[in-house]
Amino acid sequence: MIEVGRICVKIAGRDAGRKCVVVDILDDNFVLIDGSTRRRKCNFRHLEPTAEVIKIKKGASHEEVAKEFEKLGLPVWNTKPKPSSERPRKQRGKRKKAGQEGSGKDEKKKGKKEPAVKAEASKDSGKEEKAESQSQPPEQEGQSSEEQQDGSPQ
Amino acid sequence: MTSEKSRSKRIVARKTPGGRVSVRRVARKPEAAKCAECGKPLKGVPRELPSKMRNLPKTAKRPERPFGGYLCSSCMRKLMVKKARE
Ligand SMILES: [Zn+2]
Numbered sequence: 001m002i003e004v005g006r007i008c009v010k011i012a013g014r015d016a017g018r019k020c021v022v023v024d025i026l027d028d029n030f031v032l033i034d035g036s037t038r039r040r041k042c043n044f045r046h047l048e049p050t051a052e053v054i055k056i057k058k059g060a061s062h063e064e065v066a067k068e069f070e071k072l073g074l075p076v077w078n079t080k081p082k083p084s085s086e087r088p089r090k091q092r093g094k095r096k097k098a099g100q101e102g103s104g105k106d107e108k109k110k111g112k113k114e115p116a117v118k119a120e121a122s123k124d125s126g127k128e129e130k131a132e133s134q135s136q137p138p139e140q141e142g143q144s145s146e147e148q149q150d151g152s153p154q
Numbered sequence: 155m156t157s158e159k160s161r162s163k164r165i166v167a168r169k170t171p172g173g174r175v176s177v178r179r180v181a182r183k184p185e186a187a188k189c190a191e192c193g194k195p196l197k198g199v200p201r202e203l204p205s206k207m208r209n210l211p212k213t214a215k216r217p218e219r220p221f222g223g224y225l226c227s228s229c230m231r232k233l234m235v236k237k238a239r240e
Contacts, residue, residue: 009238011231016220048238 001049002031004058007072008047010037019074020047024059034065036075189226191233199223 002008006022015037024032026041033042039062054068066076163179170176187199198217200210207215216223221230 009234011234011238012219012227014218016230016234017237048235050238 002044002047003053005053005056007035007050007052007054008033009050010042010046011048012046015077018077019050021054021056021065021068022047023056023065032059034060034062035069036077038077039065187223189224189229191225191229194226196223196226 002022002025004022004025008020008022010016010018010020010033018036020033020035020037020042022031023034023039026032029043029045030041031044031047033040033047052072054072056064056068062078066078069076160179162182164182166178166180167175168178181203183201183203186195186201188195196216199215200207202210217227219227219230221233225233
C-alpha cells in the first residue's frame with residue numbers, strides 16, 4: 001500500500017490532517033514524506049494512505065513535489081523559515097546609551113552585527129538611513145544579503 | 155479575608171526553618187483536563203490555577219497538534235483516519 005508517489009494523510013502530530021506524498025522508503029518502518037507537511041522522515045503508521053498515486057521519482061526534490069502538488073491544487077509547505085524581523089525593543093530617552101550597550105552585549109553572544117545597525121535605523125525611523133545602513137557593512141556579504149531579503153517583502 | 159478554617163483550601167503540613175511543623179492552607183487545584191471523546195485525562199495540559207495558567211506561554215498549555223488540549227492523541231488519530239477515508 002505504501003509506495004513512492006502514494007498520496008497519504010498524516011494522522012499524528014503537528015501536521016496531522018495534512019496531505020503528503022511518499023518520496024522515499026527508508027526502511028521497514030520509515031518513509032520520507034513531502035508536500036503539505038514538512039519534508040521529513042515519518043513512520044508509516046502515522047500515515048493513512050489514500051487511493052491517489054502521482055508519478056514522481058524516488059527521492060524527488062521539494063521543487064518537483066511542489067510542482068505536482070500545484071497541479072493537484074494542494075497547498076505546499078515550504079520548509080524555509082520566514083525572514084526574521086527585528087524584535088521591537090523599548091527605547092527610553094534617558095537610558096538610550098545603556099540600551100545600546102545592552103544590545104552590543106547581545107551581539108557578542110549571538111555573533112551578529114546587523115541587529116544593532118537595524119535598531120539604530122529604526123530609532124531614527126528613516127528609510128533612507130536604513131538603505132545607508134545596508135550599504136555600510138560591505139565586509140559581511142552573506143549577512144548583508146540576508147538583510148536585503150528581509151527588507152524586500154516589507 | 156476568608157476564614158482560615160475555610161474548606162475551599164487544602165491543608166498542607168510544612169516544616170519551618172526552625173524545625174517546627176506548621177499548617178498551611180493552600181488553594182485547591184482545578185480538576186485535570188479531560189478528553190472530550192473518551193474522558194481520559196489529557197497529557198501535556200498542566201493542572202494549575204487559572205492565575206498561573208494565564209502567565210504560561212501558549213505552547214506550554216496544550217500539545218502542538220490539531221485538537222491539542224481538547225482530544226487525546228488516540229481520539230484525534232481516529233478522527234483524522236475517519237476524515238481521510240471519507
Ligand atoms: Zn480520547
